[in-house]
Amino acid sequence: MNSKVTIFDHPLIQHKLSILRDENTGTKEFRELISEISMLMCYEATRDLPLEDVVIKTPMATMTAKKIAGRKLALVPILRAGCGMLDAMLRMVPSAKVGHIGLYRDEVTHKPVEYYNKLPGDVDERDVFVLDPMLATGGSAADAISIIKRSNPRSIRFLCIIAAPEGIEVLTKSHPDVEIYCAAKDEKLNENCYILPGLGDAGDRIYGTDVVGEVSVDKRGSTVKLRSKTK
Numbered sequence: 001m002n003s004k005v006t007i008f009d010h011p012l013i014q015h016k017l018s019i020l021r022d023e024n025t026g027t028k029e030f031r032e033l034i035s036e037i038s039m040l041m042c043y044e045a046t047r048d049l050p051l052e053d054v055v056i057k058t059p060m061a062t063m064t065a066k067k068i069a070g071r072k073l074a075l076v077p078i079l080r081a082g083c084g085m086l087d088a089m090l091r092m093v094p095s096a097k098v099g100h101i102g103l104y105r106d107e108v109t110h111k112p113v114e115y116y117n118k119l120p121g122d123v124d125e126r127d128v129f130v131l132d133p134m135l136a137t138g139g140s141a142a143d144a145i146s147i148i149k150r151s152n153p154r155s156i157r158f159l160c161i162i163a164a165p166e167g168i169e170v171l172t173k174s175h176p177d178v179e180i181y182c183a184a185k186d187e188k189l190n191e192n193c194y195i196l197p198g199l200g201d202a203g204d205r206i207y208g209t210d211v212v213g214e215v216s217v218d219k220r221g222s223t224v225k226l227r228s229k230t231k
């Protein structure tokens with residue numbers, strides 16, 4: 001199967017995304033917006049789940065109604081930023097099981113480094129939604145999906161909020177069977193492999209952690225030498 005990229009152009013998603021991107025949006029509102037956008041994206045990304053007929057009784061009459069047809073889902077956020085999308089998705093599909101994959105991008109090589117991996121035992125019976133707000137070089141998403149594929153899931157979809165063209169290309173080539181859903185396809189990456197115009201560092205903006213060491217990359221994707229103020 002060839003991978004497909006769906007960009008959600010729903011006005012509510014686009015409106016919320018513009019506020020999310022704004023550098024003046026603080027941590028609390030940023031988290032709330034990530035959640036709201038994820039909920040709207042979940043609604044769109046689950047549009048093709050098959051339904052089955054069930055007979056129910058309302059207080060007025062017996063009727064044949066629709067329910068989702070025994071589909072088993074798993075949600076797998078890529079730590080940390082992917083966790084910002086998890087609660088909203090779980091509110092929409094509360095019966096989903098949850099796995100976690102811990103990856104961080106090395107600041108020099110920009111390659112993902114794995115530090116955690118715990119998936120539901122029955123992933124081979126499930127359709128998996130991988131969650132991460134940012135698809136930049138595509139390295140983290142591609143590695144996370146390779147890890148998940150070792151457990152033979154029924155299918156994998158990748159949900160992100162902003163995708164760079166470079167990341168889409170890498171993910172499409174490495175996993176052509178995986179459908180990609182995003183709210184925006186941005187212009188390009190900067191010299192530190194941050195998305196332009198993007199929104200900065202998603203994990204830092206969700207959790208309010210600006211700088212992790214003496215030399216780091218700030219939430220705008222620039223190399224900084226001193227600790228900077230957390231918003």
Ligand SMILES: O=P(O)(O)OC[C@H]1O[C@H](OP(=O)(O)OP(=O)(O)O)[C@H](O)[C@@H]1O
Pocket residue numbers: 078079080081082103104105106110112132133134135136137138139140141167193201202203204
């Ligand atoms: O497509 P890539 O070039 O791999 O970049 C995208 C990754 O970078 C960010 O995570 P980060 O490494 O900053 O970890 P964090 O979520 O802990 O902040 C983001 O949440 C993705 O996982």
Ligand SMILES: O=c1cc[nH]c(=O)[nH]1
Pocket residue numbers: 081134136193194195196198199200201202203221
């Ligand atoms: O722009 C980017 C790229 C990688 N990770 C982020 O959080 N933002």
Ligand SMILES: [Mg+2]
Pocket residue numbers: 081201202203204
């Ligand atoms: Mg980060």
